[in-house]
Amino acid sequence: MAGERYNPRESEPKWQKIWADGEVFATSNDDGRPKYYVLEMFPYPSGRIHMGHVRNYTMGDVVARYKRAKGFSVLHPMGWDAFGLPAENAAIEKKVHPAKWTYENIDYMRGQLKAMGLSLDWKREVATCHPDYYRHQQKMFVDFFNAGLAYRRTSKVNWDPVDMTVLANEQVIDGRGWRSGALVEQKELVQWNFRITAFSEELLASLDTLDRWPDKVRLMQRNWIGKSVGLEVRFELATPGPTGETTLKIFTTRPDTLFGASFMAMSPDHPLAKALGEKDLALAAFQEKCRRMGTSVAVLETAEKEGYDTGLRVKHPFIEGKTLPLWVANFILMDYGTGAIFGCPAHDQRDLDFARKYGLEVTPVVLPAGADPASFTVGDVAVDGEGTLFNSDFLDGLGTDAAFDEVADRLEARDLDGAPMGARKVNFRLRDWLISRQRYWGCPIPMIHCDDCGTVPVPTADLPVLLPDDATFDKPGNPLDHHPTWKHVACPKCGKPARRETDTMDTFVDSSWYYTRFTDPWNAQAPTTRAVADRWLPVDQYIGGIEHAILHLLYSRFFTRAMKATGHVGLDEPFAGLFTQGMVVHETYKGPDGHWVSPADIVVDEVEGGRTARMKDGSGPVEIGSIEKMSKSKKNTVDPSDIILGWGADTARWFVLSDSPPDRDVIWTEAGVEGAHRFVQRVWRLVCDGTALTAAASEAGERSAAALALAKATHKTIAAVEDDIEKLGFNRAVARLYEFANAVGRVVATPDAVKADAGLARALVEALDALVRMVAPMMPHLAEECWAELGRSGLVADAPWPKVDAALVIDDTITLPVQINGKKRAELTVPRDAGEAEVRAAVLALEAVQAALDGKPPKKVIVVPARIVNVVA
RNA sequence: GCCCCAGUGGCGAAAUGGUAGACGCGGCAGACUCAAAAUCUGUUGCCUUCGCGGGCGUGCUGGUUCGAGUCCGGCCUGGGGCACCA
Numbered sequence: 001m002a003g004e005r006y007n008p009r010e011s012e013p014k015w016q017k018i019w020a021d022g023e024v025f026a027t028s029n030d031d032g033r034p035k036y037y038v039l040e041m042f043p044y045p046s047g048r049i050h051m052g053h054v055r056n057y058t059m060g061d062v063v064a065r066y067k068r069a070k071g072f073s074v075l076h077p078m079g080w081d082a083f084g085l086p087a088e089n090a091a092i093e094k095k096v097h098p099a100k101w102t103y104e105n106i107d108y109m110r111g112q113l114k115a116m117g118l119s120l121d122w123k124r125e126v127a128t129c130h131p132d133y134y135r136h137q138q139k140m141f142v143d144f145f146n147a148g149l150a151y152r153r154t155s156k157v158n159w160d161p162v163d164m165t166v167l168a169n170e171q172v173i174d175g176r177g178w179r180s181g182a183l184v185e186q187k188e189l190v191q192w193n194f195r196i197t198a199f200s201e202e203l204l205a206s207l208d209t210l211d212r213w214p215d216k217v218r219l220m221q222r223n224w225i226g227k228s229v230g231l232e233v234r235f236e237l238a239t240p241g242p243t244g245e246t247t248l249k250i251f252t253t254r255p256d257t258l259f260g261a262s263f264m265a266m267s268p269d270h271p272l273a274k275a276l277g278e279k280d281l282a283l284a285a286f287q288e289k290c291r292r293m294g295t296s297v298a299v300l301e302t303a304e305k306e307g308y309d310t311g312l313r314v315k316h317p318f319i320e321g322k323t324l325p326l327w328v329a330n331f332i333l334m335d336y337g338t339g340a341i342f343g344c345p346a347h348d349q350r351d352l353d354f355a356r357k358y359g360l361e362v363t364p365v366v367l368p369a370g371a372d373p374a375s376f377t378v379g380d381v382a383v384d385g386e387g388t389l390f391n392s393d394f395l396d397g398l399g400t401d402a403a404f405d406e407v408a409d410r411l412e413a414r415d416l417d418g419a420p421m422g423a424r425k426v427n428f429r430l431r432d433w434l435i436s437r438q439r440y441w442g443c444p445i446p447m448i449h450c451d452d453c454g455t456v457p458v459p460t461a462d463l464p465v466l467l468p469d470d471a472t473f474d475k476p477g478n479p480l481d482h483h484p485t486w487k488h489v490a491c492p493k494c495g496k497p498a499r500r501e502t503d504t505m506d507t508f509v510d511s512s513w514y515y516t517r518f519t520d521p522w523n524a525q526a527p528t529t530r531a532v533a534d535r536w537l538p539v540d541q542y543i544g545g546i547e548h549a550i551l552h553l554l555y556s557r558f559f560t561r562a563m564k565a566t567g568h569v570g571l572d573e574p575f576a577g578l579f580t581q582g583m584v585v586h587e588t589y590k591g592p593d594g595h596w597v598s599p600a601d602i603v604v605d606e607v608e609g610g611r612t613a614r615m616k617d618g619s620g621p622v623e624i625g626s627i628e629k630m631s632k633s634k635k636n637t638v639d640p641s642d643i644i645l646g647w648g649a650d651t652a653r654w655f656v657l658s659d660s661p662p663d664r665d666v667i668w669t670e671a672g673v674e675g676a677h678r679f680v681q682r683v684w685r686l687v688c689d690g691t692a693l694t695a696a697a698s699e700a701g702e703r704s705a706a707a708l709a710l711a712k713a714t715h716k717t718i719a720a721v722e723d724d725i726e727k728l729g730f731n732r733a734v735a736r737l738y739e740f741a742n743a744v745g746r747v748v749a750t751p752d753a754v755k756a757d758a759g760l761a762r763a764l765v766e767a768l769d770a771l772v773r774m775v776a777p778m779m780p781h782l783a784e785e786c787w788a789e790l791g792r793s794g795l796v797a798d799a800p801w802p803k804v805d806a807a808l809v810i811d812d813t814i815t816l817p818v819q820i821n822g823k824k825r826a827e828l829t830v831p832r833d834a835g836e837a838e839v840r841a842a843v844l845a846l847e848a849v850q851a852a853l854d855g856k857p858p859k860k861v862i863v864v865p866a867r868i869v870n871v872v873a
Numbered sequence: 874g875c876c877c878c879a880g881u882g883g884c885g886a887a888a889u890g891g892u893a894g895a896c897g898c899g900g901c902a903g904a905c906u907c908a909a910a911a912u913c914u915g916u917u918g919c920c921u922u923c924g925c926g927g928g929c930g931u932g933c934u935g936g937u938u939c940g941a942g943u944c945c946g947g948c949c950u951g952g953g954g955c956a957c958c959a
Contacts, residue, residue, distance in 0.1 A: 084959065168958060216878060220954075295957085301955085439957090507958090549877080551955090582952095585952095663878095664879075665952080667884090669885080669898080671898055671899070731885090731887085734896080742896095815892095817892035822939065868891040
């Protein structure tokens with residue numbers, strides 16, 4: 001065997017079979033050792049795995065295998081986020097049933113994942129589209145409903161009037177339906193929601209406890225929840241509204257700027273705006289135009305600000321006789337605050353843009369520090385910071401915070417129609433979670449509508465509510481709704497004919513508790529087995545894409561609380577540790593005909609520092625484009641199966657761990673893969689060649705200098721790699737292993753020295769043993785092959801992580817850089833435990849320091865122990 | 874538009890506020906070879922110098938510090954999210 005190249009095509013399936021047959025990675029719920037739950041975000045079964053999956057699952061697998069080696073009882077499961085739109089699109093476009101499409105994709109992708117050699121417990125696999133999974137989700141929905149956490153309200157959707165269907169935001173392109181091309185309308189539907197806002201304060205406060213989450217994710221969630229302390233103010237209308245309204249309630253976080261108010265604005269969906277629109281054709285037309293923009297906030301806020309002057313006027317609460325015009329404006333969201341604001345253009349950019357467009361007054365009332373009140377003006381940039389009030393009557397001279405309180409106090413004390421005019425209020429940006437989807441391929445919402453009894457939950461005994469198999473997808477609209485029989489059902493309360501809810505759940509619901517189901521997926525009676533769930537949870541390390549930083553993670557945090565409230569789990573926070581990985585990106589290529597071409601179809605030539613590309617089939621030159629996220633549309637994808645077939649899973653795994661820090665994007669390159677594969681072969685060669693030299697290894701006495709150096713390298717590497725893996729710094733761990741392999745290689749390259757020195761041979765045995773154990777979490781197949789070559793029994797997958805000998809990690813002397821005025825000018829080697837005075841004296845005696853000081857005493861000498869010395873001349 | 878993040882050699886990158894460029898890729902030179910592949914060794918930020926050495930250098934710009942890739946302010950560029958893609 002030695003001397004031959006390592007053949008992954010032969011070895012990888014062999015070891016995968018041995019692991020599977022031995023159930024090496026099956027996890028028992030009765031294991032007494034300390035638990036470690038590592039989880040990667042489960043995939044949507046789109047058809048094939050992509051490089052992003054390879055990266056994600058490799059990282060998780062390294063952690064899982066490493067923790068196993070550290071003696072933990074590791075839970076490392078896998079499943080499928082299997083409901084969703086693409087299956088329904090496939091049904092429409094390819095005439096294949098969503099279930100068939102989904103399960104076939106799962107089968108194929110499971111095979112791909114297995115070829116990666118992941119240490120997964122496949123016995124716990126779940127698919128969210130399977131009734132064995134979603135029946136429990138339906139049970140929890142009913143529990144949430146009974147606990148007041150699920151309710152119905154009216155919400156807006158994007159409506160395609162031609163396809164008669166609700167469109168996802170991504171299906172609305174430039175205001176038109178992606179399939180029909182019809183202008184999209186907003187439509188109001190009564191829909192199911194989860195009351196996530198019941199936990200706003202808690203979801204916010206609890207972020208502080210998630211100390212193993214990235215700060216950026218916590219910050220994003222904090223901003224998303226968007227707690228703000230402000231004032232609700234009821235303004236008096238100068239003349240009553242169309243249905244007798246006398247006041248307009250607004251929410252503001254800046255009551256201090258009230259004297260700078262120059263207009264009032266409300267959402268096109270505000271009840272008053274709607275009432276006005278019924279009598280004002282021009283306003284109705286404006287509202288219609290707003291409704292055609294769709295429901296996406298990003299679209300609303302990037303659209304040019306437009307408004308319509310209703311002609312109504314609103315009294316300024318503090319300026320006698322002053323009234324403000326009331327506008328309907330497209331950038332005011334009905335979902336935030338009260339759906340109406342007062343506009344203060346000088347101190348809010350959106351208000352300023354609006355005021356400039358319509359020629360409204362701009363009165364600055366907050367003077368930034370250092371500005372001159374006489375000459376201060378606002379141009380096209382609003383001044384939104386703190387300052388001192390001016391142009392503001394009784395507020396003049398106050399700071400912004402004091403002015404806030406003064407206005408709040410006065411308005412709270414003032415009466416308008418029998419109630420205080422102002423009220424301090426905490427407002428959250430977070431909205432309740434709309435879970436209704438008017439689609440087939442999702443978890444049916446287990447409710448029944450009865451004309452007499454109202455909305456009644458499906459009794460537990462009748463769960464699950466199964467999706468009908470015989471749905472049709474060639475008609476516009478919701479297949480569940482137009483199914484001939486499915487929705488007709490007897491009311492569980494009174495027995496009279498009633499109708500099933502035909503909405504299904506948002507797929508984010510499915511992914512909000514799968515990690516809990518993994519703890520006991522065999523429980524047919526209940527979503528969870530409390531004791532088991534409580535033992536495994538929280539997930540110790542969750543790994544997935546940064547694109548899930550807000551929604552999926554926030555919904556899961558809510559869902560866990562809701563499950564706790566309904567008795568299904570005993571904890572609040574599901575993910576103790578979170579890591580967000582970067583994307584896999586690749587160069588793009590355009591062929592001779594100007595179309596995108598696949599990397600598989602081209603050849604790159606390196607010439608004189610430059611790179612050019614041409615078609616493999618000789619049809620012409622290829623233009624190398626920018627590096628972008630791998631996508632089908634740009635054809636810059638690399639199929640993991642091709643890589644695994646050509647190079648082996650270990651090469652692919654090593655590559656995605658190498659070079660790029662895991663939280664940053666990684667660029668897939670052919671050259672990088674070749675480099676990774678070279679290392680696979682190099683480890684194999686080292687183990688084979690090294691083993692051949694160490695037959696005479698013995699425990700014999702004194703260690704030679706060479707033996708000590710190798711032993712030190714071994715233990716320093718173990719310490720460093722361990723530290724790196726604990727911090728998920730896989731690229732650093734890889735670099736340390738390269739370095740270590742180089743050190744081992746230098747020893748193996750001197751066979752005579754090894755043969756003559758039993759201590760060195762012993763150190764080499766130890767080094768190779770450690771190398772294989774350290775490489776095992778990353779390249780498990782290669783490691784097993786090497787383990788056998790080393791003559792070890794059993795599997796390296798079952799072997800413990802090597803132990804660090806602390807004495808070999810610490811050196812006796814250290815070399816300190818010596819700076820003069822912050823620039824490195826010399827080095828100084830001192831004993832590790834040298835005192836500060838000793839170091840200082842030695843530094844001042846250095847020739848370079850003497851020369852720089854030129855006989856004068858130093859102004860300052862900074863000695864940072866074991867780090868650096870800086871002499872200030 | 875709003876929120877968040879990133880930017881360092883030819884390339885991917887490393888660096889608890891303390892020697893910028895570890896490690897890898899690529900390049901160059903050499904060894905082995907009839908030759909090539911594979912492998913191994915050396916070298917490789919830029920400018921300057923025969924050399925020793927010196928100067929410059931972490932997107933731009935200003936600041937804090939004995940010392941800034943790292944901290945703070947203002948920009949530029951690229952990316953993620955914005956509630957029905959997952």
